[in-house]
Amino acid sequence: MNDLLEVEGLTKQFDDFLLNNLSFTLPKGFIMGFIGPNGSGKTTTIKLILNMLNRTSGKIKVLGLDNVDNEVLVKENIGGVFDSNYLLDNWTLIDVEIALGMLYKNWDKNKYMSMLNKFKLYPKKQVKELSKGMQMKLMLACAFSHDTKLLILDEPTSGLDPIARDELLDILSEYISDGERSVFFSTHITQDLYKIADYITYINNGKLIYTGTKDDFINNYRIVKGDIKTLTQEQIDHIIGLRRYSSGYEGLIEKGHLRLFKNELCENVVLDDILVFQSREVCNG
């Protein structure tokens, strides 16, 4: 078994939103960035992986096991870090150890205490006394203390200062270093992914746009810039997202269509460009 997480044809129908036929895989030993604008279905997907929502159709396997049929075993191997903490505010970090220690078979108290020490978290402090960055470290300490194979992070860096974000990225890189663990990292702060993500899964409005390596994703697109008056209908048809200025335009295109823009200025893209331009309609540019 090479893939730690397999999602196949995942569909979830709400009254006002459809997560439609999502498929991707995350191999062992890698970090996948799960990106998309707000409301695109990232948290829904994570909740489906954690069986917090009932899927309409499709399959989810963690460590080769169905996440519903083998829920307990799957969750023994999943750790979670969210944008807000999932622990009781009044608990001390010792209470957290007592609570989670009795729930996980593989819980290692010594590891938890050493993680608290490493992250400079004082065991007698209450959860509510910790800063956002410290709460994130606490959630990581909890995840590492029951020997998780798959770490799921849902917007963990939102609200964190650059130093705490950088620390998190270092911790994640260290976490997967043995090649046996993976990280599924949902975020809309794409700068975080440059440093650590190996794979990208990009969804928009509940639909899968891309899944594959980060480098292929970025290499697949270019930004073209030129005079708006020279823009032909054929070029417009091949522009994914367009931004018009009084003096010209900027457009996102697939690399394969570069031949149509021979006379225009062409630039490499960053992840943000892809997200921003994908959400802009050409006609409204």
Place this chain on the structure above:
Amino acid sequence: MGNITKSARLEMLFFKTYFKQYLLILITPVIFAVFNKSLLTGVNFTMCITAIMSNMTFDFTEKSNLSKLYGLIPVKRKHIVLGKYLFVMILGLITFIITFILSSITLYFLNVNIDSTEISFSLFGLIAFVFFTAIQIPLLYKYGATKARLVMNIPFIGIVGIVGLLKLIDSIKVQNILNNYALFIVSMIILLTLILECFSMYLSVKIYKIKEL
């Protein structure tokens, strides 16, 4: 059973937040015993407040966004629900024993005799606790603590109503009925409460299994 116990212990850790208030509630029967010279009112009042408190965990589970914790932990939803019932039952039993003993000691020092009717009706407080929490819990699972706020007051309304009713009843008549049909009445009450509790558990498990967190 292991996972149910773990889940019940988790509930206890949640309940720790209310522990000081709970200790205060435990001594209220002493006050009732001093002023009322009765076992019945204090014990039933405490059982009523404890029934409300026992379901406060629903309230802060919702407010503290603990659904993520429930989503992460390796415990089946069925066991989470049954753990909640186990916790509520243990809490009810402990409360009953402590308040009964405290009230009895207080009344002993006040030289007040406790008759068998009063003891029977105090036991009824424990049954009423189970009865009301059995009604509350599925509703709280279904609608959540915010939507079903009124549901949390069911024990208060119910037990106050019953105590009021008992005060109106002629105790000698009740004593006679109890003497004649004691076994039957007690058996029926216990049986019906057990059936209700089982049905409540079944319903809560069913609701929570398909609930989207």
